């Protein structure tokens with residue numbers, strides 16, 4: 441998952457929308473407001489003097505001003521952008537022209553023509569970073585490339601050791617991390633193979649260097665009309681899930697801009713929202729989590745037991761009737777028996793929307809005891825939109841049985857998570873530095889996912905008792 445920008449196809453939108461944003465955002469901005477009065481001495485102590493040349497360099501390269509309101513500083517999350525003056529809601533924080541953004545198009549043709557379609561855009565931009573890095577001071581992008589985080593500064597799960605990854609085994613993020621690592625290896629070997637024909641012409645790099653560049657791209661590039669783009673300077677914004685500022689791409693004016701969603705005092709950190717990401721997505725691609733993340737969700741798999749007397753029939757009708765299209769940004773993969781559970785606040789009392797319909801339908805099919813019951817579901821599906829078991833079963837006991845099965849399976853998963861969380865505690869005393877951070881990240885991920893599962897159980901219990 442990359443950062444998402446909002447694509448603008450015309451330019452009149454902003455002035456009319458800003459006031460709406462400001463009223464919306466004021467009620468969210470309690471955390472940032474606590475910084476509101478920063479003395480100018482404090483403000484200047486946060487400035488990262490080693491980066492003072494970056495913005496003037498970029499403006500010179502672009503031939504236009506990019507930002508007069510922000511400067512790069514230090515924070516506990518690495519580099520950050522701070523208000524260099526008082527900022528008002530609706531002010532334009534920066535405008536970065538497309539001409540100074542890095543996308544696969546910036547790779548020299550002699551490299552592009554060697555790469556097959558199997559090498560995706562993330563890998564191509566990673567290659568671009570490696571190439572510019574190798575050129576050192578001769579790179580026209582050196583002032584930017586040298587300011588990117590080093591390998592040890594990234595905590596994306598692809599950089600976790602096997603032991604660290606074992607901490608998150610119950611989460612779907614575990615498998616997704618392994619999948620991404622395999623993808624990186626595949627891309628690495630495809631590039632190596634392509635370059636092997638010209639050993640003197642292209643640089644050598646290790647899998648670790650390639651993975652580092654890849655992690656840089658997933659944690660700071662935006663999906664764009666050119667595939668994937670690094671947007672220098674804009675990529676020093678840190679994330680605040682409650683912010684209503686995000687990156688806007690203006691396809692007509694060919695620039696990216698960010699508008700302030702509230703007032704900022706001089707020296708306050710300005711953050712934007714990367715997307716409505718769950719902790720699993722944040723951890724995979726950015727190497728951090730947020731506490732009590734309202735976008736958390738759990739990927740849950742259910743199977744038909746092989747000893748089910750109607751195993752074949754159930755598989756067959758699921759194969760024929762279950763069609764799904766998943767567009768959620770946090771869904772890693774989807775298959776006929778995997779479901780995404782989101783938090784149902786307050787256990788879903790009086791809420792019609794709770795546990796996904798598709799999961800409840802699956803429960804109804806799983807608990808069918810006879811071919812007649814299955815045929816009834818097929819007939820009902822044909823009379824409606826073709827999807828199976830979307831309606832409550834007519835027999836109340838059968839409906840309760842279907843939902844009790846889900847409660848049982850989810851409770852089993854909660855137990856698995858709880859055992860894993862318990863195991864996290866004693867090892868904590870042996871940890872230091874980076875490992876403590878990753879231990880905390882694992883804990884935040886797992887406890888957030890347990891919260892989601894518990895809310896689903898509460899919703900199901902509530903539903904059963906309401907029948």
Ligand SMILES: C[S@@+](CC[C@H](N)C(=O)[O-])C[C@H]1O[C@@H](n2cnc3c(N)ncnc32)[C@H](O)[C@@H]1O
Pocket residue numbers: 517518519520588589595659660675676677678679680725726727728729
């Ligand atoms: C787009 S970059 C932002 C600039 C970055 N801090 C730097 O030093 O270059 C995204 C990275 O910043 C850090 N980050 C951003 N927002 C964060 C947050 N709310 N909590 C912790 N780390 C965050 C993470 O390391 C993430 O991968």
